[in-house]
Amino acid sequence: xxxxxxxxxxxxxxxxxxxxxxxxxxALPILQNGLLAGVLVALVSAFLGIYVILKRIVFVSxxxxxxxxxxxxxxxxxxxxxxxxxxEVKSQFLSGPGATSVVFACVAAIILARQxxxxxxxxxxxxxxxxxxxxxxxxxxxxxxSAEAHAIEDILFGNSVFVSVEQLxxxxxxxxxxxxxxxxxxxxxxxxxxxPETATASGLRTRLFNRxxxxxxxxxxxxxxxxxxxxxxxxxxxxxASAALTLTERLGSAFLLSVSFGVSAALVGFYLSFxxxxxxxxxxxTTAGLFLIPGGAKTAFLRWRSxx
Amino acid sequence: MTPVLLEVRNLAIGYVGRxxxxxxxxxxxxxxxxxxxxxxxxxxxxxxxxxxxxxxxHAGTIEARxxxxxxxxxxxxxxxxxxxxxxxxxxxxxxxxxxxxxxRVSQADRELALSYMARVGIANLAGKxxxxxxxxxxxxxxxxxxxxxxxxxxxxxxxxxxxxxAGETGIMELxxxxxxxxxxxxxxxxxxxxxxxxxxxxxxxxHGHEGVFRTGTTDELLNGQTLEALYHVSVEVHGSNGRRFxxxxxxxxxxxxxxRWKTS
Numbered sequence: 001x002x003x004x005x006x007x008x009x010x011x012x013x014x015x016x017x018x019x020x021x022x023x024x025x026x027a028l029p030i031l032q033n034g035l036l037a038g039v040l041v042a043l044v045s046a047f048l049g050i051y052v053i054l055k056r057i058v059f060v061s062x063x064x065x066x067x068x069x070x071x072x073x074x075x076x077x078x079x080x081x082x083x084x085x086x087x088e089v090k091s092q093f094l095s096g097p098g099a100t101s102v103v104f105a106c107v108a109a110i111i112l113a114r115q116x117x118x119x120x121x122x123x124x125x126x127x128x129x130x131x132x133x134x135x136x137x138x139x140x141x142x143x144x145x146s147a148e149a150h151a152i153e154d155i156l157f158g159n160s161v162f163v164s165v166e167q168l169x170x171x172x173x174x175x176x177x178x179x180x181x182x183x184x185x186x187x188x189x190x191x192x193x194x195x196p197e198t199a200t201a202s203g204l205r206t207r208l209f210n211r212x213x214x215x216x217x218x219x220x221x222x223x224x225x226x227x228x229x230x231x232x233x234x235x236x237x238x239x240x241a242s243a244a245l246t247l248t249e250r251l252g253s254a255f256l257l258s259v260s261f262g263v264s265a266a267l268v269g270f271y272l273s274f275x276x277x278x279x280x281x282x283x284x285x286t287t288a289g290l291f292l293i294p295g296g297a298k299t300a301f302l303r304w305r306s307x308x
Numbered sequence: 309m310t311p312v313l314l315e316v317r318n319l320a321i322g323y324v325g326r327x328x329x330x331x332x333x334x335x336x337x338x339x340x341x342x343x344x345x346x347x348x349x350x351x352x353x354x355x356x357x358x359x360x361x362x363x364x365x366h367a368g369t370i371e372a373r374x375x376x377x378x379x380x381x382x383x384x385x386x387x388x389x390x391x392x393x394x395x396x397x398x399x400x401x402x403x404x405x406x407x408x409x410x411x412r413v414s415q416a417d418r419e420l421a422l423s424y425m426a427r428v429g430i431a432n433l434a435g436k437x438x439x440x441x442x443x444x445x446x447x448x449x450x451x452x453x454x455x456x457x458x459x460x461x462x463x464x465x466x467x468x469x470x471x472x473x474a475g476e477t478g479i480m481e482l483x484x485x486x487x488x489x490x491x492x493x494x495x496x497x498x499x500x501x502x503x504x505x506x507x508x509x510x511x512x513x514x515h516g517h518e519g520v521f522r523t524g525t526t527d528e529l530l531n532g533q534t535l536e537a538l539y540h541v542s543v544e545v546h547g548s549n550g551r552r553f554x555x556x557x558x559x560x561x562x563x564x565x566x567x568r569w570k571t572s
Binding site: 183184195198 | 392
């Protein structure tokens with residue numbers, strides 16, 4: 001394998017770069033789960049990100065990620081009250097913190113999908129409360145369980161380098177299920193997102209489709225933050241889609257560009273984190289940010305040309 | 309006898325915790341051309357949204373002929389320009405409920421959408437981004453989307469809002485051409501009484517806050533006395549060359565003379 005890589009000029013200089021006495025190619029068997037998880041999260045988050053931007057619900061996804069984290073923390077808190085150690089809870093990931101995280105996120109999505117008709121409290125206020133209150137409660141729980149905080153933080157904030165096979169499987173199944181739902185209901189999601197009232201008048205079950213859409217987002221967030229952490233997941237939901245939407249006038253192209261940007265950012269960011277010994281999540285996030293440059297340049301050029 | 313499409317009995321409308329008007333009785337038949345008029349905030353859009361099932365009714369019944377389909381043309385401002393969609397994409401969307409989940413848009417659906425774009429005079433704009441269109445072009449796109457479903461009833465919400473004289477006339481002539489001889493029923497909300505007066509055959513006069521709801525032919529209802537009670541301004545209605553012209557003079561506050569057409 002190494003001989004084959006050495007025979008390809010550019011690939012060899014990239015894959016055989018050494019860090020701490022080990023080449024990237026040598027380290028790949030250890031890192032592959034993390035790399036695959038990063039790519040899967042980027043793929044599905046960047047796809048969903050188009051809806052997040054178009055529906056103007058960026059802060060809904062931020063609030064869902066906080067509520068999801070609170071679900072993880074609560075699982076440890078309850079287990080602790082019954083005398084279970086954090087390592088036991090962690091070993092029963094799917095039935096413990098993983099499940100509570102998903103349930104909390106889905107309940108938050110259903111609540112946030114409701115339209116606010118009360119004049120004295122705005123949707124922004126509800127989102128702000130939905131973001132900050134769970135964040136505060138999570139910190140309180142972490143403080144209360146300080147002896148086991150490290151084990152909890154590992155799940156809560158993700159470890160993009162060493163992802164377990166179990167977590168990778170959950171991530172892959174989630175990505176496949178979410179993309180399948182979106183393939184089947186693409187038209188319905190687009191119509192109900194663009195013009196919910198006309199969609200309802202035409203006979204579409206707008207509320208149901210809106211809930212399903214938000215649930216796919218909630219499910220993806222809650223599973224993904226346990227793989228690579230909240231910050232990179234939020235970044236993959238927002239940055240690739242924003243970059244794509246500034247570059248194209250076609251929705252289909254926007255989805256393709258967003259997914260390409262997200263997956264490229266995951267791959268390049270992961271590689272750079274190895275080469276320069278950088279934290280993986282922030283490296284992927286920053287790489288994703290580079291994809292905003294073409295769209296920004298295009299916008300600036302169009303403004304300059306129109307004299308604005 | 310013209311078949312009845314929609315029968316409304318003792319309907320009460322409004323938003324959650326905010327009832328607006330009750331006791332609405334209405335019968336809409338095939339081929340009707342209704343103008344829905346009333347002051348700002350009177351409940352015109354709320355009534356239409358209730359009939360379309362967008363807002364639940366507070367009370368009463370809406371009986372629709374089995375299989376009755378609606379095409380809704382909202383105010384063009386409700387479409388968020390952030391969506392990167394072509395004019396054709398927006399029109400084809402009108403076919404989505406008929407296509408159903410899991411199935412792709414067919415060539416036949418696209419061709420039908422293009423044929424309606426041609427009918428409303430925007431076939432050449434099919435590939436253009438919707439957000440780059442002018443107000444009139446956007447309105448025509450939304451009318452084509454409302455029609456592409458080939459509905460029995462077309463509901464238009466302020467189709468000429470914010471348009472100049474030429475745009476307004478163009479849209480009204482278009483709507484009139486589309487409805488003529490098609491047997492399609494049309495319900496149109498409009499602030500512009502002069503427009504409604506010359507196109508609609510039936511009127512719904514509505515003023516939710518004063519409990520007013522009255523229906524009738526345009527000839528019956530379009531007179532100074534009726535409009536003065538609705539708008540609290542003195543209104544003159546004149547006719548010339550078969551067209552009606554309305555002029556308003558000064559305001560009159562609602563007095564002890566309660567609105568005359570309170571629903572029972």
